[in-house]
Amino acid sequence: MSERTFILVKPDGVARGLVGAVLDRAERKGLSLKALELLSVPEEVAAEHYAEHRDRPFYGELLGFITSGPVVAAVLEGPRAVTAFRQLAGATDPVEKAASGTIRGDFALETQANLVHGSDSAESAQREIALWFPDLSTT
Numbered sequence: 001m002s003e004r005t006f007i008l009v010k011p012d013g014v015a016r017g018l019v020g021a022v023l024d025r026a027e028r029k030g031l032s033l034k035a036l037e038l039l040s041v042p043e044e045v046a047a048e049h050y051a052e053h054r055d056r057p058f059y060g061e062l063l064g065f066i067t068s069g070p071v072v073a074a075v076l077e078g079p080r081a082v083t084a085f086r087q088l089a090g091a092t093d094p095v096e097k098a099a100s101g102t103i104r105g106d107f108a109l110e111t112q113a114n115l116v117h118g119s120d121s122a123e124s125a126q127r128e129i130a131l132w133f134p135d136l137s138t139t
């Protein structure tokens with residue numbers, strides 16, 4: 001059973017030229033691209049995307065960061081795609097928690113500027129795909 005996940009290469013990843021490295025790891029894992037776009041994130045999309053963190057102390061800073069430069073948004077598909085990409089990304093804290101061999105563990109130093117986002121559940125993926133790629137068909 002195939003599923004879809006939503007991912008971002010965050011502004012730090014685009015600025016550092018790591019888009020190819022991220023997509024390369026995802027594709028080599030076996031996930032396939034269903035949608036791909038380079039864009040500046042509208043404020044409303046950023047706020048909605050991270051709505052679950054609305055009450056956290058870092059929310060304002062997080063919105064500032066995610067809108068600070070272009071991102072690459074993508075939809076990936078494959079068996080257990082949500083978990084598969086979260087494994088590739090590694091834990092949120094790239095130094096103390098992310099294992100080496102993961103994207104964050106190998107390429108990032110900061111908890112905020114941690115290069116990538118990946119949906120954390122199939123429900124989140126559905127919500128995020130509808131938000132970022134409203135025209136993408138579900139078939």
Ligand code: RTP
Pocket residue numbers: 058062091092111112113114116117118119120
């Ligand atoms: P993401 O949603 O971006 O895929 O990351 P995640 O699931 O691993 O982590 P989450 O808890 O959802 O946090 C979302 C993003 O907010 C930033 N963050 N900053 N300063 C802090 O303590 C802090 N905690 C989280 C990170 O950019 C994190 O990826």
Ligand code: MG
Pocket residue numbers: 120
């Ligand atoms: Mg998250």
